[in-house]
Amino acid sequence: MHKLEIEVGRDILKKNKEEANQNLTALKRYNIRAFDILGSIGSGKTSIIEKVAPILERRGLQIGAIAGDVAGEDDFVRMKALNIPVVNLNTGTECHLDAHLVSHAIERLPLKKLDILFIENVGNMVCPTDFELGTDARIVVVSVTEGDDVVNKHPMIFRVSDIGIINKIDLAEAVGASVARMKNDMKRIAPQVKQISMSVRTGEGISQLVDDLLNY
Numbered sequence: 175m176h177k178l179e180i181e182v183g184r185d186i187l188k189k190n191k192e193e194a195n196q197n198l199t200a201l202k203r204y205n206i207r208a209f210d211i212l213g214s215i216g217s218g219k220t221s222i223i224e225k226v227a228p229i230l231e232r233r234g235l236q237i238g239a240i241a242g243d244v245a246g247e248d249d250f251v252r253m254k255a256l257n258i259p260v261v262n263l264n265t266g267t268e269c270h271l272d273a274h275l276v277s278h279a280i281e282r283l284p285l286k287k288l289d290i291l292f293i294e295n296v297g298n299m300v301c302p303t304d305f306e307l308g309t310d311a312r313i314v315v316v317s318v319t320e321g322d323d324v325v326n327k328h329p330m331i332f333r334v335s336d337i338g339i340i341n342k343i344d345l346a347e348a349v350g351a352s353v354a355r356m357k358n359d360m361k362r363i364a365p366q367v368k369q370i371s372m373s374v375r376t377g378e379g380i381s382q383l384v385d386d387l388l389n390y
């Protein structure tokens with residue numbers, strides 16, 4: 175990369191960081207806990223929100239969501255079906271959300287009513303890493319179907335995350351993936367990450383995630 179490109183990149187990240195801080199301040203004003211959900215396409219990000227949101231609502235918490243995708247309304251429609259306020263964010267060509275985009279989505283949510291905000295990032299394990307959105311925690315989701323080397327291949331996203339979910343563990347044997355290897359890689363690469371082994375299908379790990387979310 176040329177020196178100029180590096181400088182431009184630094185400016186973009188600096189501006190993003192400032193706007194992320196503004197988002198966090200805006201959300202804190204309304205006592206909202208916000209979570210940035212990261213991970214590949216098909217890792218289970220939307221399914222986890224679908225599972226966890228109703229549980230939190232039964233505990234008296236109001237949930238809101240932002241659906242980030244390159245194009246379309248697929249996740250938006252699924253989250254809408256939960257009867258929660260949702261904003262759809264299409265990035266067009268970008269492979270990640272940024273704090274500026276999220277600031278406009280936040281403006282369209284009924285903040286006074288919300289206790290928890292889920293921001294589902296664009297399905298990608300590289301691009302979102304450097305772009306904080308202004309959340310209390312970042313949650314990275316990987317599934318065993320991505321191969322048990324997926325953690326080792328994408329160290330950066332784990333280093334910026336607080337919770338690491340290994341999803342679809344019920345399929346590990348069928349696809350020949352070692353959950354133990356994934357856990358060990360995560361521990362070595364990102365010891366700060368709170369790990370959760372999960373199967374959205376069987377429900378394993380869901381209550382642990384709910385408990386962890388409530389600790390923020």
Ligand code: MG
Nearest residue numbers: 219220249294
């Ligand atoms: Mg999704």
